Amino acid sequence: MLRSIVRKLLELLLFILLLSFISFCLLKLLPGDPVRSILRVDDVAVSNVQIEAMRTELGLNESLIVQYGIWLRQMLQLNLGDSYITSRPVITEFIEKLPYTLMLTLGSLLVMLIIAIPFGTLSAIYANRWIDKLSRLFSLLGSAMPSFWLGLLLIQLFAVKLQILPPMGEGSILHLIIPSLTLGIAMSAVYVRMIRASLIESAGQDFVASARARGIHPIRLFIFHTFRHSLVPLVTILSESIGSLLGGTVVIEVLFAYPGLGQWVVNAITARDYPVIQGYTLLMSCFVISINMAVEVSYRWINPQIARRGKLKS
Amino acid sequence: MRSTAALKQQSGKRRIKYTTLLLFVLVIMVIIMTPEITPQDANKLIIGNRLLGPSSEHLLGTDHLGRDLLSRMIAGVRTTVGTSLLILSISMVIGVTLGLLTGFLGGLYDRMFKRIVDAFMTLPDYIFAIVLSGLLGPGFLNLLFAVIAVKWVGYARLVRSTVLQEKEKDYIKLAELAGVPALRIVKKHLLPRVMGNVFVLAALDLGKIILIIASLSYLGLGPQPPTAEWGSMLNEGRVYFNTAPHLMLAPGIAIMITVLIANICGDRLRDKLDVRMKKGA
Numbered sequence: 001m002l003r004s005i006v007r008k009l010l011e012l013l014l015f016i017l018l019l020s021f022i023s024f025c026l027l028k029l030l031p032g033d034p035v036r037s038i039l040r041v042d043d044v045a046v047s048n049v050q051i052e053a054m055r056t057e058l059g060l061n062e063s064l065i066v067q068y069g070i071w072l073r074q075m076l077q078l079n080l081g082d083s084y085i086t087s088r089p090v091i092t093e094f095i096e097k098l099p100y101t102l103m104l105t106l107g108s109l110l111v112m113l114i115i116a117i118p119f120g121t122l123s124a125i126y127a128n129r130w131i132d133k134l135s136r137l138f139s140l141l142g143s144a145m146p147s148f149w150l151g152l153l154l155i156q157l158f159a160v161k162l163q164i165l166p167p168m169g170e171g172s173i174l175h176l177i178i179p180s181l182t183l184g185i186a187m188s189a190v191y192v193r194m195i196r197a198s199l200i201e202s203a204g205q206d207f208v209a210s211a212r213a214r215g216i217h218p219i220r221l222f223i224f225h226t227f228r229h230s231l232v233p234l235v236t237i238l239s240e241s242i243g244s245l246l247g248g249t250v251v252i253e254v255l256f257a258y259p260g261l262g263q264w265v266v267n268a269i270t271a272r273d274y275p276v277i278q279g280y281t282l283l284m285s286c287f288v289i290s291i292n293m294a295v296e297v298s299y300r301w302i303n304p305q306i307a308r309r310g311k312l313k314s
Numbered sequence: 315m316r317s318t319a320a321l322k323q324q325s326g327k328r329r330i331k332y333t334t335l336l337l338f339v340l341v342i343m344v345i346i347m348t349p350e351i352t353p354q355d356a357n358k359l360i361i362g363n364r365l366l367g368p369s370s371e372h373l374l375g376t377d378h379l380g381r382d383l384l385s386r387m388i389a390g391v392r393t394t395v396g397t398s399l400l401i402l403s404i405s406m407v408i409g410v411t412l413g414l415l416t417g418f419l420g421g422l423y424d425r426m427f428k429r430i431v432d433a434f435m436t437l438p439d440y441i442f443a444i445v446l447s448g449l450l451g452p453g454f455l456n457l458l459f460a461v462i463a464v465k466w467v468g469y470a471r472l473v474r475s476t477v478l479q480e481k482e483k484d485y486i487k488l489a490e491l492a493g494v495p496a497l498r499i500v501k502k503h504l505l506p507r508v509m510g511n512v513f514v515l516a517a518l519d520l521g522k523i524i525l526i527i528a529s530l531s532y533l534g535l536g537p538q539p540p541t542a543e544w545g546s547m548l549n550e551g552r553v554y555f556n557t558a559p560h561l562m563l564a565p566g567i568a569i570m571i572t573v574l575i576a577n578i579c580g581d582r583l584r585d586k587l588d589v590r591m592k593k594g595a
Binding site for chain 1: 433437438439440441442443444445448449521525528529532533545548552555556562565566569570571573574577578
C-alpha cells in the first residue's frame, strides 16, 4: 500500500521534471522575441545595444542547458522567475489570481450539481417519459453549444434585457453568477445523462434488490443505496474532467473580463511573457495531475480489489 | 414477433439516421464547392451597407463592414468544419500508425511509447492547445498544429490497447505461425479490427474539435481576418448584439447545429458497432 503510493509519487516527480524540460525547450524554440516585447512596452525606438544588454541581464545569452539548469534550481525554491511585463514574481501573481479561478470553478460545479442531480434523478425514475426526453434534448443541445456563445446570450438576457446582474468584471458574488451559470450549464449537459445511466445501472444491482426485500423504505433505499452507489463513477469522471473544466474557464474568463488565471495567461500569451506562460502551464499541469493521482490513490483505500487487480496486470 | 409500435419506432430511427447522413453529405459538398455557392463575395466590403437586417438581397443581413452574412456563413463552413475534418484525419493517421506499430512490435519501444502517451493524456488538453497555439502565434497552420498535437494521443492509445488485446488471440498467432509477414498481418488483420473503434472515437471527437477551434478563434488565435470563421465572426459580432443580433445568432446556431449532427452521428455509430460486437461474441 505505502510502497505503491511512494512509487506513484516518484513517477509524478519524474513526470513533472520531464514536463518542465519539454515546456522549457518548447518556449525557447518558438518564434517571438521577449526582449523586444519588453522594450516595446515603453513605446520608444530601441537600439541594438539596449537589446543586447537586456539579453545578458535576463540570461538569454547562455546556452539552452545552462538556462534550463538555472531555471530548474530556481523552480525548486518555488521561484518561477519574474514576469517580464510587471516585474513581479510569477508565483505571487499566480497565488493572487488562483482564488478567482477557484471561486469560478466551484460556482460552476455548484450550478452543475443543482441542475444535474435533480434532472438526472428524475429522468432515471421516469425513464422514457417526457422529463427524460426533455433532459435528453437539454443534454444534446447543451453539449453542442459553444460555451462562450451561451455566455454572450446570458449576458444579453440577465444584464442587458433584465438588468438584474452585472455583465462582466468582478467585485461581488453577483459578478460570479453569469460566468458560473455559463460553465455550469455546459457541464451539466454531460452529467445529466451520466447520472441517469449510473442510477439505472445501480438500481439493477443485487444489493438494491436485497435491500428492497428487507423492506427498506423506498426513499431511504434510493438515497442511501442506489444513489450512494452511483456516486462512485461520477467522482472519477469529475476528477478526470477537472482539466477540461479549468481549460473552459480560460475562454469564459476572457469573455467576462474576470481577473482569474485564464485571463492572466491569455494576456501573457499576447505579450510573450515567457515566465508567466511557463509557470501557468507547469502549475496547472501539476495541479490537475495531483488531483487525478489523489483520486486514484483514494480508490485503492476504498476498494482494495483495484490495487490487487493493478498488481496482477503488471 | 415485432409489434407495430416497435416497427414504427424503428422506422423513425431510420429516418433520423438518413437525415443525419444527408446533412453530413451536404456539409461535405458545401466545403468542396464553397466559392461556387456563396451568393456574394464573402470578403467584399461595402461600408454603406453595414449592419443591414435580413432582406431579399442579403438573406441574413450584413455585418459591421457591410459584408454579406450568408456568404460569410457558407465560407465559414469551409474554415470551421473543413479545418476540423482535416485535423481529425491527420490526428487519426498519426495515432493509428504509431499505435499499430508500437502495439504490434511491443518491447522497449512500446514501453517508452506508453510513458509518452500517458504523459500526454494527463495534460489538460484544452489548456495545452490554447497555450501552444498562443505561443506559435495566431494563424491557420499554427491552430492546426496545436490541435493535432493535443488530439493524436487519444487515437494512439485506443489503437495500441486494441492491438495488444488482439495480438493475444489465436488467429493472429496462427497467422504468425503460418509465416505471414508482419506488415501483412498488421494490414490484413489488425487494421480492420482497429478501424471500427477509431471511427467511433473520431465521430465523437469531431464536435469537440469544432468547439475547440471556434473558441480558439474567438480568442483571436485562429485564422486571421478577413477569413470567415464562425468563432471569430462571433467575436466580431459581439459588440453589435443590440443593433444587429443576427450577427451573433447565425454563427452560434451554425456551430450548434453542426456539432449536434456530429454528436448524433457518433452516438449512432457507437450503438451500431456495439450491437455488431455483441453479435460476434
